[in-house]
Amino acid sequence: MTTTIIIGGVAGGMSTATRLRRNDEDMEIIVLEASGNVSFANCGLPYYVGNVITDRDALLLQTPEALKDRFNLDVRVNTRAVSIDRDNQTITTEQGETLKYDTLVLSPGANPIQLPIDGIEHALTLRNVEDVDRIVAATEGAKSAAVIGGGFIGLELAENFTHRGIKTTVIERGPEIMAPLDSEMSAIVRKHLEANGVTVLLNADTTRIDTNSITLSDGRTIDSDITIAAVGVAPANELAVMAGLEVGERGGIVVDDEQRTSDPKIFALGDAAEKRDGIDGTDTLVPLAQTANRHGRMVADIIAGRDTKRTGTLGTSIVGLFGLSAASVGWNERRARQKGHNLRLIHLHPADHAGYYPGASTVHLKLVVNADTDEILGAQGVGQAGVDKRIDVIATAMRAGLKATDLADLELSYAPQFSSAKDPVNMAGFINDNMIRGEKTVQYYEIEEKLAQGFELIDVRETSEYAAGAIPGSRNIPLNTLRDHIDELRGKKIIVHCQTGVRSHTATSLLRNNEIDVSNLDGGYVTWAAVQ
Amino acid sequence: MTTTIIIGGVAGGMSTATRLRRNDEDMEIIVLEASGNVSFANCGLPYYVGNVITDRDALLLQTPEALKDRFNLDVRVNTRAVSIDRDNQTITTEQGETLKYDTLVLSPGANPIQLPIDGIEHALTLRNVEDVDRIVAATEGAKSAAVIGGGFIGLELAENFTHRGIKTTVIERGPEIMAPLDSEMSAIVRKHLEANGVTVLLNADTTRIDTNSITLSDGRTIDSDITIAAVGVAPANELAVMAGLEVGERGGIVVDDEQRTSDPKIFALGDAAEKRDGIDGTDTLVPLAQTANRHGRMVADIIAGRDTKRTGTLGTSIVGLFGLSAASVGWNERRARQKGHNLRLIHLHPADHAGYYPGASTVHLKLVVNADTDEILGAQGVGQAGVDKRIDVIATAMRAGLKATDLADLELSYAPQFSSAKDPVNMAGFINDNMIRGEKTVQYYEIEEKLAQGFELIDVRETSEYAAGAIPGSRNIPLNTLRDHIDELRGKKIIVHCQTGVRSHTATSLLRNNEIDVSNLDGGYVTWAAVQ
Known part of the structure; x- marks a missing residue:
């Protein structure tokens, strides 16, 4: 009988274990989990803090006993592996037990990054059920909270503290929250958080944490009966490093396309392991449950002798905050620029479903395209409904x-409750197609410079829309009267814009057909206004 | 100056016209629309009947005046073209006017199929705004309605009559409503309609329509103050036939991949034209707004000199009924069998999002796969939430x-409000992968025959689930005790099932690993029960 030991009993580890048993009835399968629970709903933990999930047991998806009955697994909680002896193929636990393996699977997850600041011991982190119990206990009687870090977990906690009536401040070190999004997209999320009572401080550096307050580098103090440190996670690579396994620059355990570490008897997966970027194949870290689960299944198949390999990771992710969702896939503009690509950028703001059917809301969508190859490099979406669908x-x-142009031809299900006859994804494809055919666009951050260079900015919205708020330096010529102004625009360099870019596309076509040098402001007033 | 005449001013025709103007500022573009309105929200009409859409103006997306101002289009409503003179490149209108074209675009849509039965003049049909006005007028004081035809429009009207407190009966000639779905999927929709107060009669043939009742072939009479005939549509090909253009077997105007008819100066698109099936390239009819709009844009580009071609049509569609949605893409099992393929069929019933997060509901999903090539031939989904996303x-x-196996590797956005770490689409891919690896399944309709052949049916659900309702002839061995029964099952032919197929997959693996001949009941008790 062969033995597989799996270190880590949550997403990746437990997927490996159960699949392995389905593949092989006879193998001994031992799962060691350092915390007190396996298979817990780690993505649900913030919602238990906010009483959105009211039943603590709902977070505990499996017990060691049930896993023994159903899958004949030997699952040991509160059991931390402290060393690996690769030569003898054994691991040793904190309790001093030594276990022999034929195959070892490392799925220990990631650790919250520790801030090197005074009073960090007053900050709580969120990783497992014990952590959430501590946070819930801390909310009793708390009036204020500070969340250091404007990423997914931090923002989810901020929402849930607010649900409990706790006045919450998010402290973000960077210029904008939600790093996977570009700033004009995450600004929409930030304003929504603020509209729901969360204070968001940008470019803010915490220097000291006390029991009931935190202090920033500029001297401000923020009331904080509960302080959360959620500035990101780092691969839990301690065991791997000690055992001499290869580890990447950013700490991820290096694996091949079969998830094998530098020791062929040891696999690694989940947040602790490096991933292969789905776009350019470089090494990357993507701490997502979906990938961990998928790789768990795959590693179990490989251990069982099957020939299969990982695909690259696109890092598709989503977060829901006060009824708004924000999702992304692939690279954002910032990253695509770092990689040195020529980009075609597309912002659009269509309705999630037909405007004539009640309840429509805006889907803010951004597409990042390689302008040389038409390859889709990434997409981002923000809105109250239908964002998950478009990003998926x-x-x-x-x-x-598929190329960006192919998005125009996708046949997506349409009835007025669900979409429009031209779905937002189709619309993105149409805009891409227009650009390939020569329609020039400018980005919101280029407007000031273009105006300084003598471009004229024409706002083709209705007079009433213009009066309600306009881009400084713009001139209003409503679209339906634009034909009357052709002659006066000849010879000038024109930028047109409307609310979202649809009417200004018609304006752009009209002016182009009259041989006027014209660009469309991508995303229109809405994108420009998002960052004001 | 060249002239393009477009016959039909709704989805396809108006998409052609506006795109054509954006492509060419100088062309004369004339749109002739037989009804009194252009660009109306035809997919929204049923919802105006039910006061879901309360503002009639919301249905009217554009007026001829606005289209003149914005796009310099010559749009003529209440103008029916009655003949085409191809030699002289003219069309003549009902009013007797003759108009010369360089290019003609036929986008006249489809006509409701007329039932050849007594009293058909008492039945209303729904195609345009005038029709909906007639239906709304007829609802005043009406207590009962009969809808002949259980397709999309008929069912949407049945829902909306019910919203108005009108007791509604759907009369379906076939064995089940909603022909795009297989019967075990549409049965779920039918039961939901019934639970919401709609009476559905299957295998029911209407022979006579009176003012306040209809009569069926078996002699039953059904109260019906309003009778709707919604048994399908046929291409509005009258003009094309008269002009000698080639028309297909089922009446669709024959077009090439540029939407050109047999006369190269005449294009056709939308419900009146044939489509090319996206799976096997055969001619087909797909009366969907999305395709009409897409082809309109394409025809405008071709007229403007661009080299582009249509892609095949998958017929992705969806309907929402009393909060339940039902969607499909590609071929259903029935059609795939007619085409003679070996099939892999996959039914699953996962939650739309993580079960531990409030509000999860079931997504009933069916995948039809070519067993020889792993090609995805079609999919169907029914559920309260997230069906549109999975079908899209x-x-x-x-x-x-992509192949069916590739669905396992899709990276779909996950947070507990939106999905599970293993999305339903991933799960379908996993099941497909299990079947490729040799897991045998049986379909719900094979159970009786298999039992007669001596197969033993093991229900691995918990005892309490079994007690609440079980498949006749099944024996209950809860999954967690199955290991204790291996010896007694050896040498037998076993079918296992659970509620949805998940636990029985584990059971199947366990028995297979013990070299027992075992099949999993695809879709489990839920699929079996749907058709009881």
Whole structure:
């Protein structure tokens, strides 16, 4: 009988264990979990803090006993592996027990990054059920909270503290929250958080944490009966490093396309392991449950002798905050620029479903395209409904290698409750197609410079819309009267814009057909206004 | 100056006209629309009947005046073209006017099929704004309605009559409503309609329509103050036939991949034209707004000299009924069998999002796969939430040529409000992968025959679930005790099932690993029970 030992009993580890048993009835399968629970709903933990999930047991998806009955697994909680002896193929636990393996799977997850600041011991982190119990206990009687870090977990906690009536401040070190999004997209999320009572401080550096307050580098103090440190996670690579396994620059355990570490008897997966970027194949870290689960299944199949390999990771992710969702896949503009690509950028703001059917809301969508190859490099979406769908569709298109132009031809289900006859994803494809055919666009951050260079900015919205708020330096010529102004625009360099870019596309076509040098402001007033 | 005449001013025709103007500022563009309105929200009409859409103006997306101002289009409503003179390149209107064209675009839509039965003049049909006005007028004081035809429009009207407190009966000639779905999927929709107060009669043939009742072939009479005939549509090909253009078997105007009819100066698109099936390239009819709009844009580009071609049509569609949605893409099992393929069929019933997060509901999903090539032939989904997303993802995968196995590797956005770490689409891919690896399944309709052949049916659900309702002839061995029964099952032919197929997959693996001949009941008790 062979033995597989799996270190870590949550997403990746437990997927490996159960699949391995389905593959092989006879193998001895031992799962060691350092915390007191296995298979817990780690993505649900913030919602238990906010009483959105009211039943603590709902977080505990499996018990060691049930896993023994159903899968004949030997699952040991509160059991931390402290060393690996690769020569003898054994691991040793904190309790001093030594266990022999034929195959070892490392799925220990990631650790919250520790801030090197005074009073950090007053800050709580969120990783497992014990952590959430501590946070819930701390909310009793708390009036204020500070969340250091404007990423997914920090923002989810901020929402849930607010649900409990706790006045919450998010402290973000960077210029904007939600790093996976570009700033004009995450600004929409930030304003929504603020509208729901969360204070968000940008470019803010915490220097000291006390019991009931935190202090920033500029001297401000923020009331904080509970302080959360959620500035990101780092691969839990301690065991791997000690055992001499290869570890990457950013700490991820190096694995090949079969998730094998530098020791062929040891696999690694989940947040602790490096991933292969789905776009350019470089090494990357993507701490997502979906990938961990998928790789768990795959590692179990490889251990069982099957020939299978990982695909690259696109890092598709989503967060829901006060009814708004924000999702992304692939690279954002910032990253795509770092990689040195020529980009086609597309912002659009269509309704999630037909405007004539009640309840429509705006889907803010951004597409990042390689201008030389038409490859879709990434997409971002923000809105109250239908964002998950559009990002999933684009993620599928990216995985399949569809080009941006192909988005125009996707046949997506349409009835007025669900979409428009031209779905937002189709619209993104149409805009891309227009650009390939020569329609020039400018980005919101280029406006000031263009105006300084003598471009004229024409706002083709209705007079009433213009009066309600306009871009400084713009001139209002409503679209339906634009034909009357052709002659006076000849010879000038024109930028047109409307609310979202749809009417200004018609204006752009009209002026181009009259041989006027014209660009469309991508995303229109809405994108420009998002960052004001 | 060249002239393009477009016959039909709704989805396809108006998409052609506006795109054509954006492509060419100088062309004369004339749109002739037989009804009194252009660009109306035809997919929204049923919801105006039910006061879901309360503002009639919301249905009217554009007026001829606005289209003149913005796009310099010559739009003529209440103007029916009655003949085409191809030699002289003219059309003549009902009013007797003759108009010369350089290019003609036929986008006249489809006509409701007329039932050849007594009293058909008492039945209303729904195609345009005038029709909906007639239906709304007829609802005043009406207590009962009969809808002949259990397709999308008929069912949407049945829902909306019910919203108005009108007791409604749907009369379906076939064995089940909603022909795009297989019967075990549409049965879920039918039961939901019934639970919401709609009476559905299957295998029911209407022979006579009176003012306040209808009569069926078996002699039953049904109260019906309003009778709707919604048994399908046929291409509005009258003009094309008269002009000698080639028309297909089922009446669709024959077009090439540029939407050109047999006369190269005449294009046709929308419900009146044939489509090319996206799976096997055969001619088909797909009366959907999305395709009409897409082809309109394409025809405008071709007229403007661009080299572009249509892609095949997958017929992705969805309907929402009393909060339940039902969607499909590609071929259903029935059609795939007619085409003679070996099939892999996959039914699953996962939650739309993580079960531990409030509000999760079931997504009933069916995947039809070519067993020889792993090609995805079609998919169907029914559920309260997230059905549109999963069908759109699969439609994208199909368009891109992904195989069923590739669904396992799609990276779809996950947070507990939106999905599970293993999305339903991933799960479908996993099941497909299990089947490729040799897991045998049986379909719900094979159970009786298999039992007669001596197979033993083991229900691995908990004892309490079994007690609440079980498949006749099944024996209950809860999964967690199955290991204790291995010896007694050896040498037998076993079918296992649970509620949805998940636990029985574990059971199947366990028995297979013990070299027992075992099949999993695809879709479990839920699929079996749907058709009881």
